[in-house]
Amino acid sequence: MKINLIKPNKENLNTFVTIGSIIILVGFFDFLANTFLGVNFTGFLPAGLSYFTPIILGVVGLHLIRIEFSGNRLLDKINTNFNSSNFNAFLSLLVIFVLIKYIPALLNWFIFDADFAGNTKQDCTSGGACWVFVKVWLNRFVYGMYPDTEQWRINTAFLMLFALVGASFFASVKVKKYLLIFLLFVYPIIGLKLISGGDFGLEYIETGAWGGLSLTFIVSAFALILCFPIGMFLALGRRSNLPAIRYSSIGFIELWRGVPLITVLFMSAVMFPMFLPDGTYVDKLIRVLVAITLFEAAYMAEVIRGGLQALPKGQYEAAKSLGMGYWRMHFLIVLPQALKLVIPGIANTFLALVKDTPLIFVVGLLELAGMVNLAKTNPEWLGMAMEGYVFAGLVFWVVCYAMSRYSQNLEKKLSTER
Amino acid sequence: MSKIIELKNVNKWFDKFQALKDVNLEVNQQEKIVICGPSGSGKSTLIRCINRLEEHQDGQIIVDGKEISENTKDIEKIRAEVGMVFQQFNLFPHLSILDNCTLAPIWVKKLPKKQAEEIAMENLKRVQIADQATKFPGQLSGGQQQRCALARALCMKPKIMLFDEPTSALDPEMIKEVLDAMVDLARAGMTMIVVTHEMGFAKEVADNMIFMDEGRIVEKAKTKDFFNNPKSDRTKLFLSQIL
Ligand SMILES: Nc1ncnc2c1ncn2[C@@H]1O[C@H](COP(=O)(O)OP(=O)(O)O)[C@@H](O)[C@H]1O
Numbered sequence: 113m114k115i116n117l118i119k120p121n122k123e124n125l126n127t128f129v130t131i132g133s134i135i136i137l138v139g140f141f142d143f144l145a146n147t148f149l150g151v152n153f154t155g156f157l158p159a160g161l162s163y164f165t166p167i168i169l170g171v172v173g174l175h176l177i178r179i180e181f182s183g184n185r186l187l188d189k190i191n192t193n194f195n196s197s198n199f200n201a202f203l204s205l206l207v208i209f210v211l212i213k214y215i216p217a218l219l220n221w222f223i224f225d226a227d228f229a230g231n232t233k234q235d236c237t238s239g240g241a242c243w244v245f246v247k248v249w250l251n252r253f254v255y256g257m258y259p260d261t262e263q264w265r266i267n268t269a270f271l272m273l274f275a276l277v278g279a280s281f282f283a284s285v286k287v288k289k290y291l292l293i294f295l296l297f298v299y300p301i302i303g304l305k306l307i308s309g310g311d312f313g314l315e316y317i318e319t320g321a322w323g324g325l326s327l328t329f330i331v332s333a334f335a336l337i338l339c340f341p342i343g344m345f346l347a348l349g350r351r352s353n354l355p356a357i358r359y360s361s362i363g364f365i366e367l368w369r370g371v372p373l374i375t376v377l378f379m380s381a382v383m384f385p386m387f388l389p390d391g392t393y394v395d396k397l398i399r400v401l402v403a404i405t406l407f408e409a410a411y412m413a414e415v416i417r418g419g420l421q422a423l424p425k426g427q428y429e430a431a432k433s434l435g436m437g438y439w440r441m442h443f444l445i446v447l448p449q450a451l452k453l454v455i456p457g458i459a460n461t462f463l464a465l466v467k468d469t470p471l472i473f474v475v476g477l478l479e480l481a482g483m484v485n486l487a488k489t490n491p492e493w494l495g496m497a498m499e500g501y502v503f504a505g506l507v508f509w510v511v512c513y514a515m516s517r518y519s520q521n522l523e524k525k526l527s528t529e530r
Numbered sequence: 531m532s533k534i535i536e537l538k539n540v541n542k543w544f545d546k547f548q549a550l551k552d553v554n555l556e557v558n559q560q561e562k563i564v565i566c567g568p569s570g571s572g573k574s575t576l577i578r579c580i581n582r583l584e585e586h587q588d589g590q591i592i593v594d595g596k597e598i599s600e601n602t603k604d605i606e607k608i609r610a611e612v613g614m615v616f617q618q619f620n621l622f623p624h625l626s627i628l629d630n631c632t633l634a635p636i637w638v639k640k641l642p643k644k645q646a647e648e649i650a651m652e653n654l655k656r657v658q659i660a661d662q663a664t665k666f667p668g669q670l671s672g673g674q675q676q677r678c679a680l681a682r683a684l685c686m687k688p689k690i691m692l693f694d695e696p697t698s699a700l701d702p703e704m705i706k707e708v709l710d711a712m713v714d715l716a717r718a719g720m721t722m723i724v725v726t727h728e729m730g731f732a733k734e735v736a737d738n739m740i741f742m743d744e745g746r747i748v749e750k751a752k753t754k755d756f757f758n759n760p761k762s763d764r765t766k767l768f769l770s771q772i773l
């Protein structure tokens with residue numbers, strides 16, 4: 113019986129699979145011994161070659177077991193998913209090796225060697241992450257410098273928000289409409305008043321004391337809600353037939369898109385007050401909110417314009433032929449379709465906005481990342497930057513991932529075509 | 531019989547290209563006119579000028595007693611009285627068939643939702659797709675979509691219906707179902723201007739035929755005369771090609 117080793121075939125399936133598996137196993141054995149036992153079995157080879165033996169062996173082994181329609185379900189699955197060509201085999205092995213090599217180290221740092229108990233930096237002795245730092249500072253990370261005794265106000269405001277949003281999901285269409293109007297126009301005022309205080313016997317708490325994750329949410333939420341309609345009108349304006357409206361929209365969009373956010377924020381803090389008449393004062397947070405909102409609205413406008421442009425001309429013509437004027441045509445026909453088309457782009461802009469909020473540190477407002485930054489400079493907690501930023505990164509990731517999933521669901525739910 | 535549409539010496543340019551040249555046309559109430567002619571001859575442009583989807587630069591267009599020009603403030607009101615069916619259907623893909631039909635009556639004519647739905651169902655029944663009312667346009671065949679587009683236009687209770695090659699985008703086996711609906715509409719007394727190459731349909735319903743070429747109305751004649759002894763050579767040539 114002749115066996116061509118270059119071309120594995122189905123007739124000699126068992127032979128090839130046996131030889132291939134053995135070679136792959138040897139490769140893995142070499143790799144594991146190297147990684148975890150510090151033993152290099154292939155040390156007699158030249159250094160470069162020795163380093164790559166596991167991959168080379170793996171690719172050779174995978175080549176030998178790459179037999180199409182072998183009839184063995186497991187083998188076919190492996191071949192189609194990880195081993196469809198030599199290059200794919202190489203990539204698959206590389207990913208597996210990298211994961212094996214670094215995941216345990218990461219897990220050790222995160223969990224097994226990490227310290228959770230205690231209250232001071234000195235309690236962190238085991239060499240991994242010092243989560244004590246996050247634990248001790250958690251309150252600040254969430255509420256900033258907001259006084260402890262008043263934090264129930266922030267909690268209440270957010271609970272109210274969640275309750276309203278939740279209710280609007282399950283309410284009937286009619287109630288939903290009123291809930292949404294309440295949510296967009298009334299709630300923000302109530303929520304802000306509750307948090308800032310000054311009336312109804314609530315102690316006034318200046319915005320300089322707000323901070324942490326709650327400030328991240330407040331800034332993001334306001335900017336998100338406001339930049340959307342503004343962006344929408346800018347997008348429509350840029351396509352308007354009236355030159356005055358078109359050129360002012362273009363000018364506005366290009367102006368804000370051309371300036372870095374950090375500059376915009378800085379100007380809102382330093383330059384803007386100079387234009388105000390003496391004695392008038394606009395709160396720092398409000399200035400920042402306006403700046404971020406307009407900045408993101410310019411991006412939003414371009415995203416939405418993309419959707420408007422993708423819509424076939426026939427949709428406009430059909431709407432017109434039914435007697436719809438500009439606004440009805442846009443709100444009933446054009447925008448619902450255009451916005452649906454650009455949900456991924458809108459989500460993108462929203463995520464960017466949330467991740468841009470840390471920049472408000474330039475005006476002295478410290479949201480989550482800003483608080484971490486502050487905490488790590490505390491003399492008793494020097495050297496905790498890693499833990500702090502990893503924590504902040506994780507929180508941002510969770511928030512953004514949730515938004516991303518929500519946008520994907522929305523896309524699915526709204527897809528009626530095809 | 532009273533005139534409902536009147537075009538007087540209408541000229542239209544796309545930049546330097548003249549798409550309509552001195553077009554004169556009168557349409558009476560309940561009249562059915564079929565326009566034919568080679569591709570690019572200005573048929574679409576002509577009927578799109580009637581509801582001002584295109585603007586003409588010269589001459590007069592009078593629809594139901596009102597002149598259409600850049601000064602017309604209530605162009606929307608005129609459009610609401612002139613229904614149009616497009617070659618590509620142009621249904622609203624984000625709305626169900628029923629909502630496609632009720633949207634304009636509710637938002638333009640301000641009908642109560644209930645009444646709009648009744649009218650919509652009537653018209654959907656009329657074009658025989660009442661059973662599809664809850665589906666979305668993407669789930670329907672081409673013929674069904676075009677009939678829905680017809681029903682959608684009819685829900686506005688238009689005085690005039692314009693058709694721009696309503697069957698050209700359809701597979702052959704679906705053409706008949708759309709033409710049947712149009713014949714039915716013609717029998718009910720609608721004023722219709724139809725751009726089409728379906729000469730069987732033309733012979734069955736048209737009162738007058740128009741042949742266009744290079745932006746001009748080359749020939750306008752009673753249907754019988756048009757087919758039996760066309761006057762212009764170009765009409766003869768065209769008819770010999772498509773019949
Ligand atoms: N939007 C437009 N811009 C420039 N030229 C156009 C436009 N629409 C139509 N035309 C031109 O006008 C002529 C008539 O077009 P159309 O009325 O669509 O012809 P038909 O419907 O008879 O095929 C064609 O030559 C076409 O190229």
Ligand SMILES: [Mg+2]
Nearest residue numbers: 573574575695
């Ligand atoms: Mg045409």
